[in-house]
Amino acid sequence: MQLTLTEDQRMIRDSIRDFAEREILPNRMVWDESQEFPRDLFRAMGELGLMGMLVPTAYGGAGMGYYEYKMAIEEVSKVCGSVGLSMAAHNSLCTGHILQFGNEAQKSRWLPKLASGEWIGAWGLTEANTGSDAMRMQCVAKRDGKDWVLQGTKNWITHGLSAEVAVVLARTGELLDSRGITAFVVERGTPGFSGGKKENKLGMRCSETAELIFDNCRIPEENVLGEVGEGFIQAMKILDGGRISIASLALGIAKGALQTATAYAKEREQFGQPIANFQAIAFKLADMATSIEAADLLTLKACELKNTHQPVTRIGAMAKYEASEVSVKVATEAVQILGGYGYTKDFPAEKYYRDSKLCTIGEGTSEIQKLVISRELLRD
Numbered sequence: 001m002q003l004t005l006t007e008d009q010r011m012i013r014d015s016i017r018d019f020a021e022r023e024i025l026p027n028r029m030v031w032d033e034s035q036e037f038p039r040d041l042f043r044a045m046g047e048l049g050l051m052g053m054l055v056p057t058a059y060g061g062a063g064m065g066y067y068e069y070k071m072a073i074e075e076v077s078k079v080c081g082s083v084g085l086s087m088a089a090h091n092s093l094c095t096g097h098i099l100q101f102g103n104e105a106q107k108s109r110w111l112p113k114l115a116s117g118e119w120i121g122a123w124g125l126t127e128a129n130t131g132s133d134a135m136r137m138q139c140v141a142k143r144d145g146k147d148w149v150l151q152g153t154k155n156w157i158t159h160g161l162s163a164e165v166a167v168v169l170a171r172t173g174e175l176l177d178s179r180g181i182t183a184f185v186v187e188r189g190t191p192g193f194s195g196g197k198k199e200n201k202l203g204m205r206c207s208e209t210a211e212l213i214f215d216n217c218r219i220p221e222e223n224v225l226g227e228v229g230e231g232f233i234q235a236m237k238i239l240d241g242g243r244i245s246i247a248s249l250a251l252g253i254a255k256g257a258l259q260t261a262t263a264y265a266k267e268r269e270q271f272g273q274p275i276a277n278f279q280a281i282a283f284k285l286a287d288m289a290t291s292i293e294a295a296d297l298l299t300l301k302a303c304e305l306k307n308t309h310q311p312v313t314r315i316g317a318m319a320k321y322e323a324s325e326v327s328v329k330v331a332t333e334a335v336q337i338l339g340g341y342g343y344t345k346d347f348p349a350e351k352y353y354r355d356s357k358l359c360t361i362g363e364g365t366s367e368i369q370k371l372v373i374s375r376e377l378l379r380d
């Protein structure tokens with residue numbers, strides 16, 4: 001397991017840090033207040049290699065591994081969790097699904113555009129009545145000659161309005177049959193495909209979350225990813241990698257919140273001295289830093305397993321669960337350390353606090369992670 005960054009990794013980290021401080025930091029609260037999805041930012045991130053981090057260079061990607069991917073999501077999320085979430089969803093869900101399960105023609109067709117940031121991707125599994133229980137999805141795809149016809153709505157989809165391409169999971173078999181779901185690629189502009197309601201969210205506000213609507217949407221059979229009936233199994237594998245993304249996102253938010261709280265505690269004086277001199281505050285910082293280090297180690301272990309193609313379900317779920325809960329705890333304590341100022345929009349603590357909560361919900365709630373971990377333990 002790699003605990004120290006190589007010289008190359010340090011250079012990549014520094015260039016992402018520079019970019020985030022220059023391009024994201026000055027705008028993050030503007031985007032947060034307006035809920036504007038900063039589409040152009042993602043084109044610039046594509047030029048830096050951030051939109052196809054795990055995609056091989058042959059398809060226009062950065063050809064990196066999970067250590068670099070974790071580090072990049074963290075650096076972006078230290079500054080803005082919303083941008084980190086969009087980057088994670090684009091890389092590991094939509095792009096990751098095509099990379100892992102697409103055939104040569106599909107990879108050549110879609111990956112270069114996604115990796116360059118020219119196109120942004122979405123991934124549609126969740127529906128209004130099926131979140132954790134995705135196998136009961138109602139969105140259906142029926143065969144019609146050589147085509148498939150999609151009917152239904154996906155909810156809570158990151159980039160639901162802006163994505164040029166979406167990977168969509170739809171029922172092609174019986175309800176509750178794990179082999180009754182298939183993955184399709186749908187391009188924006190396909191007749192019958194539109195975006196729907198955009199959510200007005202607590203946090204992660206500039207990461208667009210909206211419905212995908214399919215109304216007799218005709219998809220050619222060459223847009224099926226892998227085999228018909230394999231979609232649910234594929235989706236579970238994609239979520240295994242997705243957990244590393246959300247753990248990294250959670251760690252970035254937690255590290256940003258700790259930095260904010262530490263700097264404030266050293267500067268803010270009460271009773272004639274910096275509040276960092278009070279053990280009650282210093283011990284909070286110690287607890288925050290210790291929890292972050294522990295969650296970081298779990299996430300690094302998940303990266304190592306993924307890089308070496310070993311099973312990652314159990315450790316990935318642990319990393320996602322622990323890092324998300326730590327993120328919420330650390331962001332909450334950061335607001336407390338900043339006192340009344342922490343409760344205002346003049347300081348970033350409140351944004352870390354709002355953004356962190358998504359991490360315990362998206363790509364499998366904390367309860368579902370515990371279900372995955374306990375099932376793995378009891379199976380051994």
Ligand SMILES: Cc1cc2nc3c(=O)[nH]c(=O)nc-3n(C[C@H](O)[C@H](O)[C@H](O)COP(=O)(O)OP(=O)(O)OC[C@H]3O[C@@H](n4cnc5c(N)ncnc54)[C@H](O)[C@@H]3O)c2cc1C
Nearest residue numbers: 123124125126131132156157158209361362363364365367
């Ligand atoms: C900002 C944002 C972005 C998102 N982006 C995407 C996306 O790009 N693509 C996509 O497909 N989805 C996306 N989602 C959806 C997300 O993955 C779901 O919200 C999540 O999986 C939880 O589903 P749910 O909201 O329906 O909650 P539910 O499944 O209804 O859960 C409600 C509560 O019940 C608990 N619960 C449910 N089942 C069990 C059980 N068996 N045991 C114990 N407790 C249980 C849950 O833990 C939770 O506390 C996004 C969501 C958000 C908020």
